[in-house]
Amino acid sequence: MKRKSVRDVVENPKPESEYYVLVTRYYPTTLRRRKLKLSETPIDEWDRDLAPSPELLSDYKNGRITWEEYEKRFREEKSLTLVKRKTAIYREQAKGKEIVLVCEEEDSEYPKCHTWILLDQEMK
Numbered sequence: 001m002k003r004k005s006v007r008d009v010v011e012n013p014k015p016e017s018e019y020y021v022l023v024t025r026y027y028p029t030t031l032r033r034r035k036l037k038l039s040e041t042p043i044d045e046w047d048r049d050l051a052p053s054p055e056l057l058s059d060y061k062n063g064r065i066t067w068e069e070y071e072k073r074f075r076e077e078k079s080l081t082l083v084k085r086k087t088a089i090y091r092e093q094a095k096g097k098e099i100v101l102v103c104e105e106e107d108s109e110y111p112k113c114h115t116w117i118l119l120d121q122e123m124k
């Protein structure tokens with residue numbers, strides 16, 4: 001399992017080998033700007049359950065909490081059990097393709113994206 005940005009998935013799709021799971025709370029700005037409906041992209045699923053809560057996202061985006069506090073609260077919100085259960089479902093649906101968690105953040109934002117936390121939890 002790995003992660004990619006929405007931009008990378010739209011510009012360099014590999015649907016024959018990758019199963020894309022969008023894990024954002026809100027519809028990605030990248031898709032809105034390009035006037036793309038989700039059905040017009042290579043994204044297979046949109047899972048808001050694996051996205052941060054609106055409150056957590058707002059607290060971080062508006063500078064009310066640090067990244068460290070965000071990460072702690074995100075891990076409390078998204079239990080290891082939830083992450084394992086969801087990834088098991090996606091493995092079955094992916095039928096051998098690699099699961100790719102998709103978010104608005106670019107790789108250059110590492111580690112400041114919840115997808116990195118999800119990948120860490122999934123590895124446990």
